[in-house]
Amino acid sequence: MPSRRSAAFTALFAAALFGATTPLAKALLGSLSPFLLAGLFYVGSGVGLGVVILARRLAPRAAVQQRERHRFPLRDLPWLAGAIAAGGVAGPALLMLGLNTTPAATGSLLLNLEGVFTALIAWLVFRENVDVQVFLGMVAIVAGGVALSWQPGAAGLPPGALLLAGACACWAIDNNLTRKVSAHDATFIACLKGLVAGPVNVALAFAVGASWPHGTHAWSVALAMLTGFAGYGVSLVLFVVALRNLGSARTGAYFSVAPLFGVTLSWLLWPELPTLQFWIAAALMALGVWLHVRERHEHPHTHEALDHTHRHRHDAHHQHEHDFAWDGEEPHTHPHHHAPVTHAHAHFPDIHHRHTH
Template identity: 85%
Template sequence: MILARRFKHGATGQQTAHNRFPLHAVPWLAGAIAAGGVAGPALLMLGLNTTPAATGSLLLNLEGVFTALIAWIVFRENVDLQVFLGMAAIVAGGVALSWQPGAAGLPPGTLLLVGACACWAVDNNLTRKVSTHDAMFIACIKGLVAGSVNVALALTLGARWPNLSSVALAMLTGFAGYGVSLVLFVVALRNLGTARTGAYFSVAPLFGVTLSWLLWPELPPLLFWVAAALMTLGVWLHIRERHEHPHTHEPLEHTHRHRHDAHHQHEHDFAWDGEEPHTHAHHHAHHHAPITHAHAHFPDIHHRHTH
């Protein structure tokens, strides 16, 4: 991811001096790494030692639920009945997809898996606080810190290094599943808010089952089609959402890729070549009065107001 970020900046000629990660955001990122990068995976591994895979798959659906609840209750992200029902349908689809009749009840590792889901939910909500900044940088730092800590923890507990080919395959999988995926997740947090991003992320198992079906052709079971229908319904309910009311944009300082649209009317304190979109730290209401207007919007970085 570091190499990809260097290549991106070299190809686009971005001026990274205007794209530094601010000190005031470090505690939020540190909390996200500790909760989701270190504690979450550790609890998952410990929990799976005493929990059947079927039960574990079911419990992992709790991440989306916990993410939405924290976003709605703690961070006061707006929610209406349609969004709530959409979230419920997506979670129900995940349960249907991972349901295995006759699976064990609640083994000892259950609470550890629930704890892992809670950690990832905290991670998602804390990452939302820094989603205004460079998503690739956030992914790099989370990967470096969490990966180093977890590898050190594994070696301390007696794990041995696998062979080189296994390491290479694991790194390739990690680059896609934890690197690129995290970058896209952060950008989604920036534009959609936490609960909706968590809901869409919860459809991931559907892609996994579909891919395995394509690689190893067999007729999917009935529950697959039930899950697909529920998840499609949930996403459709979210997509048709139209949240619109008069709102005021207060002063806000952040860094993200933007155009000079209605939410980005500012001047530059550095030489600008006129290229858009571009990235630099910018302070809303530095050069104009707070904006009050009405339009359809999500709880993105510009619309985190109370109702």
């Protein structure tokens, strides 16, 4: 089981990669429509991760236990299908419809709702544990996002506001449903999301009048797919790993700092002095991350019997025998059984600690 700090770093790295796509997208919008660009980001994610999976399977050491990680159980397909439908199809569609009638400043503020909705669904529907410190950390991070995107004079809610809120709700549902399957191979999950969401979003782009770039603008397709591979693909793989180790609410909170990374990269590409607004947002987000990292949740708890497959080491939660020849290499992946056990130690809502309180 990774340490709290390494799990938090995974989520923050995912946020950094995703946040970096915003200024890069700005540079590409001169040759691609927003709808087509979003679709190409997803396509680049799915295709790029597909190549990674293929290379991994063809590697000389791709033994039986290595291939096991790609065997996605049928019982979990509804969770993954729901996540793809909500986050990869409905979410982007509502976003694009909402942005048509919503000022950019108001839209930026409303998109902070994703982290809030993710936490609320995790806490109220899936009963993920929360204490005062984690709640205050979430509030600080969301406040930082509001401070970063706030623009005076952008008062009132336009008609598209409900559509943007709906998009955030879809992504929050996606985050919580993906958490249900996060024990499985993160690369496979992210690849499938990209391969489904990509064509759907490209089709939506052409449906509203987008055209394929030609001539000197053709190179932008490859750049968009490459950006999508890193900002949507690799980022999503890390996000799924963070969900596995931290749960939905905490991962969503860390991921909410993505705009801070985007603004920072934007100023590096187009030099500009940081404003007071930026430093206030950075301080609030740093406070929120600090509150989350220093959280200590410890009490006696019982692990029910569990069978699943994921990458693991033989730590306190993985004391099992192997029914195959094992060369002693760790971490490794194979189906394994957890016997019931009751003990007490510091933990957070990872895939082994999803108990009620």
